Structures are given as C-alpha cells and as structure tokens.
Amino acid sequence: xxxxxxxxxxxxxxxxxxxxxxxxxxxxxxxxxxxxxxxxxxxxxxxxxxxxxxxxxxxxx
Amino acid sequence: xxxxxxxxxxxxxxxxxxxxxxxxxxxxxxxxxxxxxxxxxxxxxxxxxxxxxxxxxxxxxxxxxxxxxxxxxxxxxxxxxxxxxxxxxxxxxxxxxxxxxxxxxxxxxxxxxxxxxxxxxxxxxxxxxxxxxxxxxxxxxxxxxxxxxxxxxxxxxxxxxxxxxxxxxxxxxxxxxxxxxxxxxxxxxxxxxxxxxxxxxxxxxxxxxxxxxxxxxxxxxxxxxxxx
Numbered sequence: 001x002x003x004x005x006x007x008x009x010x011x012x013x014x015x016x017x018x019x020x021x022x023x024x025x026x027x028x029x030x031x032x033x034x035x036x037x038x039x040x041x042x043x044x045x046x047x048x049x050x051x052x053x054x055x056x057x058x059x060x061x
Numbered sequence: 062x063x064x065x066x067x068x069x070x071x072x073x074x075x076x077x078x079x080x081x082x083x084x085x086x087x088x089x090x091x092x093x094x095x096x097x098x099x100x101x102x103x104x105x106x107x108x109x110x111x112x113x114x115x116x117x118x119x120x121x122x123x124x125x126x127x128x129x130x131x132x133x134x135x136x137x138x139x140x141x142x143x144x145x146x147x148x149x150x151x152x153x154x155x156x157x158x159x160x161x162x163x164x165x166x167x168x169x170x171x172x173x174x175x176x177x178x179x180x181x182x183x184x185x186x187x188x189x190x191x192x193x194x195x196x197x198x199x200x201x202x203x204x205x206x207x208x209x210x211x212x213x214x215x216x217x218x219x220x221x222x223x224x225x226x227x228x229x230x231x232x233x234x235x236x237x238x239x240x241x242x243x244x245x246x247x248x249x250x251x252x253x254x255x256x257x258x259x260x261x262x263x264x265x266x267x268x269x270x271x272x273x274x275x276x277x278x279x280x281x282x283x284x285x286x287x288x289x
Binding site for chain 2: 002005015018019020023024026027030
C-alpha cells in the first residue's frame with residue numbers, strides 16, 4: 001500500500017508521469033473497445049463485411 | 062445595554078477560558094468524548110455540537126491519501142485522454158479523406174513500356190515522366206562527374222531501380238513541360254527557355270536552377286509502379 005504511495009504519489013513528477021501513461025493505456029483500451037462495439041452494432045453493413053461479394057469485380061479493374 | 066453585557070462577558074471570560082483550554086488544544090481529544098464544550102459562556106447550554114468521532118476514518122492516514130490520489134490521478138488520466146482525442150480527431154478531420162487519397166495515386170503497368178521509351182502519365186494534374194532506361198543510358202548517367210553539376214545529385218540517389226527513371230515533368234525554371242529525348246545531353250529539353258536535362262533528369266544547361274523533381278513512388282510488384 002505505502003509502497004505504491006511512495007513510488008507514484010509521493011512526488012508530483014512521478015504522479016504526472018503515471019497519469020500520462022495511464023491516459024495512453026486508457027485511450028488505447030477505450031478505442032479498441034469502442035471500435036469493437038461499433039463493428040458489432042454495424043456488422044454486415046460495413047464495406048469490410050461485404051467486400052467479398054464484390055472482390056471479383058474489383059480485380060477486373 | 063449592549064456595552065454592559067459586553068463588559069460582564071469580558072469579566073466572566075477568564076474563568077471560563079481556563080476551563081476551556083483542554084478542549085481547544087491541538088492534541089486530539091480522547092475518542093468517546095461525547096460532546097464538545099464551547100469556550101463561550103452560556104453557549105454550552107444552547108448549542109450542542111454533535112460528536113463526529115464515529116465518522117472519523119478508522120484506516121491509516123496514508124491509505125486514505127492513497128485512495129484520494131488514485132482518484133485524482135484516474136480523473137486526470139481520463140481528462141488527458143479526452144483532451145488528446147479531441148485534438149487528434151480535430152486534426153485528423155482536416156487531413157485528406159480516403160477517397161481523395163485513392164485518387165492521389167497513379168498506377169502504371171511497366172510491361173507496357175519497352176526499353177528506351179518514355180511514358181508521360183498525369184498525376185495530381187501534373188505530368189510525370191517514366192523512362193525505361195537502357196543499360197547504356199544508366200552507364201552514361203553514372204559516368205557524369207557529380208561535382209561539376211549545377212545541382213549535384215548522383216544518379217543512384219534519384220532512382221530506386223536504375224532502369225526506371227520516374228520524375229515530375231515540370232521544368233524547374235518556370236514550369237513548362239520539357240520535351241523527351243531531346244536536348245544536348247540526350248535527356249529532356251525545355252522549349253520555353255532552353256534548359257537541357259540529362260538522362261537522369263539533372264539540369265545541365267540553361268536557366269533552370271534545379272534538377273527535375275522526383276515524386277514519391279514505389280514498386281509494389283515487379284512490373285507495377287505506383288506514383289504517390
């Protein structure tokens with residue numbers, strides 16, 4: 001408990017670093033989850049889902 | 062009436078104050094002290110300050126601080142992430158969209174260009190020269206003394222594959238389109254003001270200050286060229 005406190009919160013600069021690192025990790029996780037939610041909600045409607053139907057005609061070009 | 066009561070209160074204060082020293086001292090009162098006694102005369106009868114001791118945290122001060130700082134830090138992290146996303150999305154919004162980027166590339170089938178021939182393709186509204194150079198021409202381009210050039214650039218720096226010379230067909234002087242396979246150096250010749258470019262597209266004679274520009278291009282397959 002106090003080890004965490006001493007390592008992260010004792011000094012302002014370590015806390016700031018931890019906050020920014022946490023923000024970075026949170027952003028990546030949040031983006032991933034939200035993209036999954038979006039793809040799940042719109043499954044079957046996006047180009048990447050229906051591409052295989054038209055892929056042949058695209059090769060002719 | 063008021064002054065009189067002030068005086069009596071002032072006179073009365075010392076005796077009460079002595080009694081109150083313990084209660085307002087900074088050392089914490091013993092837990093279970095049921096109530097707070099006011100240092101002011103008469104107030105103890107009318108005002109009962111309740112006992113807050115049962116609301117005091119039973120944990121150590123450091124663990125409370127840990128949780129507080131953790132909450133502050135988490136809030137800060139989410140805010141920082143939101144701020145970063147806001148700025149990023151705003152800037153991404155201004156960049157070219159996928160359909161614009163798709164139009165900004167030109168694909169050239171290299172099988173259609175025989176050795177020693179020029180092809181001019183239009184790319185972003187500008188002509189791009191693609192020349193399939195012969196071995197003799199590559200040799201010629203490499204044999205030039207680079208230090209003697211106006212815009213010194215080795216032929217190897219101007220091409221990705223020596224047999225394929227890809228460059229922007231815009232004269233660096235005033236923007237005319239040079240004529241291929243012409244001029245004194247066997248390369249390009251600008252008819253507007255007489256700039257001569259050699260077989261690597263480097264300026265050799267005339268008013269142009271720089272070599273013909275090289276666009277970004279790549280060879281995704283052996284016989285395919287993508288400009289852009």
